[in-house]
Amino acid sequence: xxxxxxxxxxxxxxxxxxxxxxxxxxxxxxxxxxxxxxxxxxxxxxxxxxxxxxxxxxxxxxxxxxxxxxxxxxxxxxxxxxxxxxxxxxxxxxxxxxxxxxxxxxxxxxxxxxxxxxxxxxxxxxxxxxxxxxxxxxxxxxxxxxxxxxxxxxxxxxxxxxxxxxxxxxxxxxxxxxxxxxxxxxxxxxxxxxxxxxxxxxxxxxxxxxxxxxxxxxxxxxxxxxxxxxxxxxxxxxxxxxxxxxxxxxxxxxxxxxxxxxxxxxxxxxxxxxxxxxxxxxxxxxxxxxxxxxxxxxxxxxxxxxxxxxxxxxxxxxxxxx
Amino acid sequence: xxxxxxxxxxxxxxxxxxxxxxxxxxxxxxxxxxxxxxxxxxxxxxxxxxxxxxxxxxxxxxxxxxxxxxxxxxxxxxxxxxxxxxxxxxxxxxxxxxxxxxxxxxxxxxxxxxxxxxxxxxxxxxxxxxxxxxxxxxxxxxxxxxxxxxxxxxxxxxxxxxxxxxxxxxxxxxxxxxxxxxxxxxxxxxxxxxxxxxxxxxxxxxxxxxxxxxxxxxxxxxxxxxxxxxxxxxxxxxxxxxxxxxxxxxxxxxxxxxxxxxxxxxxxxxxxxxxxxxxxxxxxxxxxxxxxxxxxxxxxxxxxxxxxxxxxxxxxxxxxxxxxxxxxxxx
Numbered sequence: 001x002x003x004x005x006x007x008x009x010x011x012x013x014x015x016x017x018x019x020x021x022x023x024x025x026x027x028x029x030x031x032x033x034x035x036x037x038x039x040x041x042x043x044x045x046x047x048x049x050x051x052x053x054x055x056x057x058x059x060x061x062x063x064x065x066x067x068x069x070x071x072x073x074x075x076x077x078x079x080x081x082x083x084x085x086x087x088x089x090x091x092x093x094x095x096x097x098x099x100x101x102x103x104x105x106x107x108x109x110x111x112x113x114x115x116x117x118x119x120x121x122x123x124x125x126x127x128x129x130x131x132x133x134x135x136x137x138x139x140x141x142x143x144x145x146x147x148x149x150x151x152x153x154x155x156x157x158x159x160x161x162x163x164x165x166x167x168x169x170x171x172x173x174x175x176x177x178x179x180x181x182x183x184x185x186x187x188x189x190x191x192x193x194x195x196x197x198x199x200x201x202x203x204x205x206x207x208x209x210x211x212x213x214x215x216x217x218x219x220x221x222x223x224x225x226x227x228x229x230x231x232x233x234x235x236x237x238x239x240x241x242x243x244x245x246x247x248x249x250x251x252x253x254x255x256x257x258x259x260x261x262x263x264x265x266x267x268x269x270x271x272x273x274x275x276x277x278x279x280x281x282x283x284x285x286x287x288x289x290x291x292x293x294x295x296x297x298x299x300x301x302x303x304x305x306x307x308x309x310x311x312x313x314x315x316x317x318x319x320x321x322x
Numbered sequence: 323x324x325x326x327x328x329x330x331x332x333x334x335x336x337x338x339x340x341x342x343x344x345x346x347x348x349x350x351x352x353x354x355x356x357x358x359x360x361x362x363x364x365x366x367x368x369x370x371x372x373x374x375x376x377x378x379x380x381x382x383x384x385x386x387x388x389x390x391x392x393x394x395x396x397x398x399x400x401x402x403x404x405x406x407x408x409x410x411x412x413x414x415x416x417x418x419x420x421x422x423x424x425x426x427x428x429x430x431x432x433x434x435x436x437x438x439x440x441x442x443x444x445x446x447x448x449x450x451x452x453x454x455x456x457x458x459x460x461x462x463x464x465x466x467x468x469x470x471x472x473x474x475x476x477x478x479x480x481x482x483x484x485x486x487x488x489x490x491x492x493x494x495x496x497x498x499x500x501x502x503x504x505x506x507x508x509x510x511x512x513x514x515x516x517x518x519x520x521x522x523x524x525x526x527x528x529x530x531x532x533x534x535x536x537x538x539x540x541x542x543x544x545x546x547x548x549x550x551x552x553x554x555x556x557x558x559x560x561x562x563x564x565x566x567x568x569x570x571x572x573x574x575x576x577x578x579x580x581x582x583x584x585x586x587x588x589x590x591x592x593x594x595x596x597x598x599x600x601x602x603x604x605x606x607x608x609x610x611x612x613x614x615x616x617x618x619x620x621x622x623x624x625x626x627x628x629x630x631x632x633x634x635x636x637x638x639x640x641x642x643x644x645x646x647x648x649x650x651x652x653x
Binding site for chain 1: 385
């Protein structure tokens with residue numbers, strides 16, 4: 001892994017963008033401007049950004065209900081994302097999808113998914129398609145520790161390995177499946193170890209260490225591109241917010257949450273690394289943060305000012321040939 | 323155009339061969355396809371002709387159907403072989419939540435050009451897990467197209483249309499019709515999705531049906547004709563989108579409608595057709611719309627029990643006679 005100083009700074013900015021997006025989304029939700037419910041990924045930025053930084057635009061990514069970070073990391077437009085959260089016509093899905101169903105197929109984003117574990121089989125299909133079309137793309141599926149217990153995971157892992165498909169299983173293990181600790185539900189205690197049963201490599205990394213994530217994903221991607229088949233990368237991370245915004249979080253203590261902030265925080269850690277290795281100064285940091293803040297502000301303004309769809313537009317986009 | 327007598331099974335093979343020749347993005351994934359040629363022999367010869375494009379999958383219906391969805395989203399046109407239609411239950415999320423909804427949820431950004439090919443139906447003494455007709459689950463799922471042809475020519479024409487369609491199509495094919503022969507045109511032959519057909523014209527009542535029941539209805543129509551009653555038999559061929567205009571045209575002429583399907587009666591597709599005739603053609607009706615479907619039990623194994631549960635020709639004849647007011651002593 002060779003990252004230039006500028007590449008590293010760009011990844012830092014991406015992580016800040018994800019966090020700022022999520023914080024803003026939480027705010028808008030609290031103000032009752034976002035209908036439905038949303039799941040934020042604050043604390044997990046090294047996983048989304050580190051993973052997607054090792055991918056090309058034409059690689060595929062299947063995301064989850066906690067997908068904003070994956071989308072931004074893969075290059076999605078924060079203006080159209082906010083517009084979707086705010087149910088606007090110019091949103092990614094014309095207001096028909098919302099937070100859990102954002103996609104940008106032009107960037108290889110095959111969609112967030114409202115069904116836990118829904119992305120596995122679709123990603124296997126993308127991998128199969130790559131193999132049939134004989135390209136060197138890869139297909140990545142993000143999933144949580146909870147989804148590792150779905151049958152879809154096991155069927156997909158087996159098929160991807162049996163067919164040597166260019167698929168990468170990226171687990172974001174935040175140690176809670178919704179509100180249930182994975183210590184209670186994840187047999188064997190490790191997602192990465194499950195790779196053994198399917199004859200593929202599996203590695204667990206510190207998912208709050210951007211460079212560790214990047215390194216592991218880069219290796220798995222190289223393997224997939226060269227036709228050697230799938231891998232599992234388990235990014236061990238932590239979400240600061242509840243499973244959903246408004247989650248009373250009876251399943252964990254605020255002390256536990258606080259213990260992850262500060263020194264364990266992926267952004268704080270990468271910033272320290274950049275200060276040492278890439279000459280990130282306080283003023284440069286401020287400049288980057290100001291750019292992120294204005295992007296988010298401008299995105300929200302774009303979305304807020306955008307018109308709402310007419311209710312009748314609900315009848316559009318079901319079939320190509322109705 | 324030369325026409326020959328071939329079976330539904332051969333019609334499938336012919337349609338697939340032609341479409342795979344025509345479009346390199348078409349491929350087939352399912353279980354037991356290569357060594358066995360598909361459990362009904364319907365894929366015999368294709369693996370040799372199209373190496374790598376007929377894919378034997380693990381027994382993982384969830385992954386198979388989902389893989390179809392993912393491949394369809396990324397430039398391919400898969401035909402997913404469900405083995406038995408009954409096994410859709412093991413992939414319902416992939417069908418109902420993903421395949422059907424992806425285009426809509428994402429605001430029309432993507433399309434899912436795939437065919438889920440599902441051999442269905444009873445009469446093989448195959449009991450409760452290998453005999454069902456499940457079409458009403460899927461006509462009830464917006465985003466899907468549902469076809470269920472009877473004649474071999476319709477099988478060929480509709481399968482070719484389905485493989486070219488940019489939307490997901492569930493293709494039900496009745497297992498007892500695999501060996502059914504009929505005239506099928508050679509080469510390019512397309513039956514558009516969404517078009518029903520009058521298989522026998524008549525003036526006294528309209529029988530609306532599809533799949534294997536079409537043959538039973540035609541048999542019943544012959545018996546009725548001997549009694550001086552001319553039944554018009556409509557084979558829907560496609561259930562969604564429904565060709566209601568053909569139904570309306572016929573009922574406006576006959577004033578009586580009988581809906582026949584093999585799926586169990588309650589909540590079956592016949593209820594939808596009956597409701598629409600009631601809503602839209604009430605003034606034309608001389609008798610209540612009548613439905614025939616299987617009795618509301620899982621398919622029993624015992625052959626006499628199965629025959630008792632499934633609609634038979636005599637049931638159709640009896641219902642038709644009642645509809646035209648001839649259910650008195652003259653049967």
